[in-house]
Amino acid sequence: MTETVTLRPGAMELRAWRAAYRGAAVTLDPACRGEVEAGAEAVRAILAKGEPVYGINTGFGRLASVRIDEADLATLQRNLVLSHASGVGEPLPDAVVRLVMALKAASLARGASGIRWATLETLLACLERGLTPVIPGQGSVGASGDLAPLAHMSAVLLGEGEARLDGETLPAAEALARAGIAPLQLGPKEGLALLNGTQVSTALALAGLFEAERAFQAALVTGALSTDAACGSDGPFDERIQRLRGHRGQIAVAAALRGLMEGSAIRASHRTGDDRIQDPYCLRCQPQVMGACLDLLRQAAATLAVEANGVSDNPLVFAGTGEVISGGNFHAEPVAFAADMIALALCEIGSLAERRITLLTDPTLSGLPAFLTPRPGLNSGFMIPQVTAAALVSENKQRAHPASVDSIPTSANQEDHVSMATHGARRLGPMAANVAAVLGIELLAAAQGCDFRAPLRSSDPLERAKALLRARVPMLQDDRFLGPEIAFATGLAASGALAEAAGTGLLPDLDGDAS
Structure with missing residues (x-):
């Protein structure tokens, strides 16, 4: 019987990450849902005020001073993911990518990233059904997060890029369809939340x-x-x-x-x-x-x-x-x-x-x-x-x-x-x-x-x-x-x-x- 690791955000032991790396199934403790939804609600409240907040209604990096209209917020997050998926080189091993996904899920589940529960569920569904994004191994300098490799992971959730499923490398949209997972529509802050972080360097x-x-x-x-x-x-x-x-x-x-x-x-x-x-x-x-x-x-x-x-x-x-x-x-x-x-x-x-x-x-x-x-x-x-x-x-x-x-x-x-x-x-x-x-x-x-x-x-x-x-x-x-x-x-x-x-x-x- 396959071992199962339950992600308990903020309270994981090293042996659990080892088990996940060695092939254990990964699930998320549902007790964290309240904190995740509270973070998403906080983002909605900020948008309602209309004030500029980095990553929610502004550009990114050096473009942080550029204000983005509310009608373009979903496009902003999608563009962020697609533009940052600029990695090169040999793909990371599947075991490492699955660990990346588990680490990212545990981080997002702390509730401090402002994402919706449904977005986290999409990432977890990929883990559960063995859908592994193809992530080129080169392209991150290890600050402002592992942007390029995490963008490749995130692009697959949108139906872009490539993924592995049942031993095959497929276009992401086809892999999602086979796995019965609907492509993700990003909300405010969610693209940045998926891209920002040290999960690739930490997994490696x-x-x-x-x-x-x-x-x-x-x-x-x-x-x-x-x-x-x-x-x-x-x-x-x-x-x-x-x-x-x-x-x-x-x-x-x-x-x-x-x-x-x-x-x-x-x-x-x-x-x-x-x-x-x-x-x-x-x-x-x-x-x-x-x-x-x-x-x-x-x-x-x-x-x-x-x-x-x-x-x-x-x-x-x-x-x-x-x-x-x-x-x-x-x-x-x-x-x-x-x-x-x-x-x-x-x-x-x-x-x-x-x-x-x-x-x-x-x-x-x-x-x-x-x-x-x-x-x-x-x-x-x-x-x-x-x-x-x-x-x-x-x-x-x-x-x-x-x-x-x-x-x-x-x-x-x-x-x-x-x-x-x-x-x-x-x-x-x-x-x-x-x-x-x-x-x-x-x-x-x-x-x-x-x-x-x-x-x-x-x-x-x-x-x-x-x-x-x-x-x-x-x-x-x-x-x-x-x-x-x-x-x-x-x-x-x-x-x-x-x-x-x-x-x-x-x-x-x-x-x-x-x-």
């Missing part, structure tokens, strides 16, 4: 966070397996070391690594009589590096949880007093910072994993056969998978440059400082995919290394993770076509299956405390 950042979460969990497993494959020490994971420094993430990571390696016969075999005094940093400093990544991800999660519950429209309608106040909640600087933090964490997770792969392929460091092949020279073994990992890591380093420090003026200098949150968040998906591939290669290499330690076995959690791989991928004896095997191992890391197989119960939860 949340998607990046959720993918980074899985990458982080998989990296704990592959890191522990690599430590065993290299006959590394678990001494650096001792709780006393971590407590003396005090960083929360470091303490949690060390505990996870201890749990993953507990009971390993490989570790026990070299506990005494090992001439090596200290392991290389990629093994020894996992709690410090991965712990710092965890702290970054937790901070980003906290920021995005607040943003997802907020209202980032402008102007905002305060039904209690009948006021409409212009502000800057559309500026996505918090999202930009969160996206930059996630990018940094992803970059370092992959970078540390690549160093472990390199260690395993180097016989002087690992004590294993060169490039993890029984007959090096005749066979190249893991020589080129390590090169692939290095390429992906360097690509992520280039992508990890902070987006939030950039700005460029728009709208004739009316909008003179912007966040660049949207493309800063959009890079996270490809970065997470790169990390998953690096971890897939590490999984293959670490499992190969542990096989060389036979008949000694690793811990039960790590043996379960290794068995998941070995069910499809046998130990590499002689060179063979590795592409499909790397793809399979990458899928185990990206899907969460690897961490689930390890089943330690010690992996971090970004919704709250790590266990």
